[in-house]
Amino acid sequence: MSEYSIALLPGDGIGPEVMEQAVKVLRAIEAAFELKFSLKSFDVGGAAIDNHGKALPEDTLAGCEAADAILFGSIGGPKWDNLPLDERPERAALLKLRSHFDLFSNLRPARIYPGMEHLSPLRADIAASGFDVMVVRELTSGIYFGQPKGIQGEGEEEFAFDTMRYSRREIRRIAKLAFESARLRNKKVTSVDKANVLVCSRLWREVTEEVATDYPDVTLEHIYIDNATMQLLRYPNQFDVMLCSNLFGDIISDECAMITGSMGLLPSASINEQGFGMYEPAGGSAPDIAGMGIANPVAQILSAAMLLRYSLKLTAAADAIEMAVQHALKEGVVTAELLPESQRSEACSTAEVGDYIANKIKEQH
Amino acid sequence: MSEYSIALLPGDGIGPEVMEQAVKVLRAIEAAFELKFSLKSFDVGGAAIDNHGKALPEDTLAGCEAADAILFGSIGGPKWDNLPLDERPERAALLKLRSHFDLFSNLRPARIYPGMEHLSPLRADIAASGFDVMVVRELTSGIYFGQPKGIQGEGEEEFAFDTMRYSRREIRRIAKLAFESARLRNKKVTSVDKANVLVCSRLWREVTEEVATDYPDVTLEHIYIDNATMQLLRYPNQFDVMLCSNLFGDIISDECAMITGSMGLLPSASINEQGFGMYEPAGGSAPDIAGMGIANPVAQILSAAMLLRYSLKLTAAADAIEMAVQHALKEGVVTAELLPESQRSEACSTAEVGDYIANKIKEQH
Numbered sequence: 001m002s003e004y005s006i007a008l009l010p011g012d013g014i015g016p017e018v019m020e021q022a023v024k025v026l027r028a029i030e031a032a033f034e035l036k037f038s039l040k041s042f043d044v045g046g047a048a049i050d051n052h053g054k055a056l057p058e059d060t061l062a063g064c065e066a067a068d069a070i071l072f073g074s075i076g077g078p079k080w081d082n083l084p085l086d087e088r089p090e091r092a093a094l095l096k097l098r099s100h101f102d103l104f105s106n107l108r109p110a111r112i113y114p115g116m117e118h119l120s121p122l123r124a125d126i127a128a129s130g131f132d133v134m135v136v137r138e139l140t141s142g143i144y145f146g147q148p149k150g151i152q153g154e155g156e157e158e159f160a161f162d163t164m165r166y167s168r169r170e171i172r173r174i175a176k177l178a179f180e181s182a183r184l185r186n187k188k189v190t191s192v193d194k195a196n197v198l199v200c201s202r203l204w205r206e207v208t209e210e211v212a213t214d215y216p217d218v219t220l221e222h223i224y225i226d227n228a229t230m231q232l233l234r235y236p237n238q239f240d241v242m243l244c245s246n247l248f249g250d251i252i253s254d255e256c257a258m259i260t261g262s263m264g265l266l267p268s269a270s271i272n273e274q275g276f277g278m279y280e281p282a283g284g285s286a287p288d289i290a291g292m293g294i295a296n297p298v299a300q301i302l303s304a305a306m307l308l309r310y311s312l313k314l315t316a317a318a319d320a321i322e323m324a325v326q327h328a329l330k331e332g333v334v335t336a337e338l339l340p341e342s343q344r345s346e347a348c349s350t351a352e353v354g355d356y357i358a359n360k361i362k363e364q365h
Numbered sequence: 366m367s368e369y370s371i372a373l374l375p376g377d378g379i380g381p382e383v384m385e386q387a388v389k390v391l392r393a394i395e396a397a398f399e400l401k402f403s404l405k406s407f408d409v410g411g412a413a414i415d416n417h418g419k420a421l422p423e424d425t426l427a428g429c430e431a432a433d434a435i436l437f438g439s440i441g442g443p444k445w446d447n448l449p450l451d452e453r454p455e456r457a458a459l460l461k462l463r464s465h466f467d468l469f470s471n472l473r474p475a476r477i478y479p480g481m482e483h484l485s486p487l488r489a490d491i492a493a494s495g496f497d498v499m500v501v502r503e504l505t506s507g508i509y510f511g512q513p514k515g516i517q518g519e520g521e522e523e524f525a526f527d528t529m530r531y532s533r534r535e536i537r538r539i540a541k542l543a544f545e546s547a548r549l550r551n552k553k554v555t556s557v558d559k560a561n562v563l564v565c566s567r568l569w570r571e572v573t574e575e576v577a578t579d580y581p582d583v584t585l586e587h588i589y590i591d592n593a594t595m596q597l598l599r600y601p602n603q604f605d606v607m608l609c610s611n612l613f614g615d616i617i618s619d620e621c622a623m624i625t626g627s628m629g630l631l632p633s634a635s636i637n638e639q640g641f642g643m644y645e646p647a648g649g650s651a652p653d654i655a656g657m658g659i660a661n662p663v664a665q666i667l668s669a670a671m672l673l674r675y676s677l678k679l680t681a682a683a684d685a686i687e688m689a690v691q692h693a694l695k696e697g698v699v700t701a702e703l704l705p706e707s708q709r710s711e712a713c714s715t716a717e718v719g720d721y722i723a724n725k726i727k728e729q730h
């Protein structure tokens with residue numbers, strides 16, 4: 001029996017209660033697919049500050065290093081907002097985990113699920129035409145990190161400057177990941193750039209074309225960032241994988257999330273060159289509804305599915321989770337925020353949604 | 366009687382036929398407001414290449430210099446696409462006019478007109494909530510022009526770089542224009558940046574705050590570019606003037622245009638520090654439908670209204686044109702592309718739309 005080790009970092013706010021549902025689902029997968037998951041839980045974020053004095057304790061980091069992948073909940077909340085910036089949950093835990101494991105990529109799937117079209121801010125006929133995109137964003141280079149950046153000069157001529165910078169190596173590894181991801185989906189990569197004005201984008205395009213020759217089964221298209229933001233509104237179903245630099249991916253992934261209309265359904269992944277990754281909901285820790293049993297666990301459960309697919313290569317198990325989630329959405333087994341206001345009395349609790357999805361997996365396998 | 370001089374540069378494709386309608390409307394304004402417009406027409410773009418061997422002849426440039434403002438049609442078409450890049454209509458005429466007159470700003474209004482909600486790709490209830498935005502984009506600096514940019518290094522470590530750069534002076538002049546523009550509208554400026562990661566954005570925010578102190582009647586808000594692309598989809602009516610750097614404005618102005626659903630209604634302006642400007646439709650020269658009498662003249666007519674408002678300070682006259690356009694749209698006096706397919710037999714011609722708007726102005730004044 002194959003055994004896998006997953007580090008659970010539930011964190012703050014709604015993190016622990018949605019993580020509990022993901023664990024239920026992973027246990028159902030164990031039974032259905034004759035796998036063994038070793039699931040160890042560690043403190044992170046505000047919870048770790050309260051218990052150990054820092055957002056990312058050594059124990060937690062060691063637990064992540066020993067694991068095959070990290071399933072992350074969410075962190076932060078008003079309680080820790082007054083700490084010095086470098087000690088706050090986000091920076092001290094999330095950014096440190098990303099740099100420690102060299103998680104250079106961010107994968108953000110965004111999808112309008114059947115039955116959830118009403119949540120999309122797009123016109124009914126456009127939302128009904130379908131939307132199922134994977135944004136693959138470079139996360140550790142580009143203009144957010146490029147040097148030099150600073151301020152020079154005096155008076156009105158004083159100027160600020162930032163450097164956008166990409167090496168062939170950096171572009172190649174993220175492009176490869178996009179093509180690999182497209183192979184698991186609809187075999188199309190749309191690379192987002194601004195090659196008519198940016199030198200970085202021209203190198204981006206050149207290296208992406210080189211990588212494409214290793215993936216003859218995948219179609220490659222290029223689109224300018226400004227046109228991409230337009231096309232997403234009018235013809236969203238033309239896209240499969242969208243390959244983006246750091247800044248452009250920051251923009252496109254958020255626009256795609258908004259097009260679905262529900263952050264509570266969206267997982268995300270940060271992956272390194274070895275396939276090790278951290279998986280987490282795209283939304284926040286929602287401290288305002290923590291502990292009330294009404295948080296949507298789907299993004300956390302789909303994060304577990306992504307973990308199985310991308311880090312553990314357990315395709316059938318990942319498919320089973322995603323199918324079960326689709327059943328839940330289609331059957332209306334959902335938390336309140338996914339329902340039209342008139343139907344909110346029929347909403348399910350966090351645990352009910354988790355139970356339904358876990359049971360659906362058991363039933364079908 | 367006040368007299369104003371306007372250089373008309375109709376250009377290629379549908380340019381001449383929609384310019385003819387704008388001229389009709391300006392003549393109606395002359396009569397209604399007891400003004401005198403000296404309207405002189407000059408060749409530009411492909412038409413100028415054919416007649417004079419270059420896209421921006423000396424005569425045309427001299428005519429623009431002698432005028433109070435430029436009303437521009439549209440240029441380019443397949444006939445001139447095989448010329449060397451520097452001789453093509455876009456680069457040789459449009460970019461040269463911008464740099465010659467130091468047109469550092471681009472104003473792109475975008476609006477969902479009453480009766481035109483069905484064109485928007487947004488959900489019906491969101492489109493019905495209203496959308497009326499002025500994007501004020503810096504056009505001559507930022508990462509498109511910042512130096513250094515280039516390629517260095519070898520092999521896989523070879524890297525490309527671009528420099529985003531803004532001086533206090535550059536930020537101040539575009540911010541001022543945004544606040545001035547807000548005073549002519551709903552007195553709110555939303556400045557779009559990425560101040561959490563870009564030094565340029567932090568200086569942008571600082572200078573914008575300084576400028577705001579001179580406009581106590583105008584509200585200033587800041588928003589991150591990624592959040593802006595989301596908010597525009599869900600709560601588009603929260604915005605009035607959106608102040609953007611070159612790259613962010615390139616993205617936001619296109620997203621806003623797409624939200625309206627019709628490029629054929631959208632004017633634009635490029636203005637310098639003296640208030641001299643060039644006014645033109647946001648759409649292209651559409652050579653495929655040129656000469657057929659079916660092109661939408663509204664963007665050209667609204668460009669004339671912007672010219673009156675921004676360069677000639679003729680507020681009442683500009684208002685009169687915009688009111689007449691709204692009448693036309695509301696009454697369904699429109700070209701075919703604005704109508705649902707089932708109603709296209711009721712479409713008006715280019716000239717009929719122009720006549721209706723010109724007559725409406727005469728009627729009401």
Ligand SMILES: [Mg+2]
Nearest residue numbers: 250251254591
């Ligand atoms: Mg973002």
Ligand SMILES: [Mg+2]
Nearest residue numbers: 226615616619
């Ligand atoms: Mg653009």
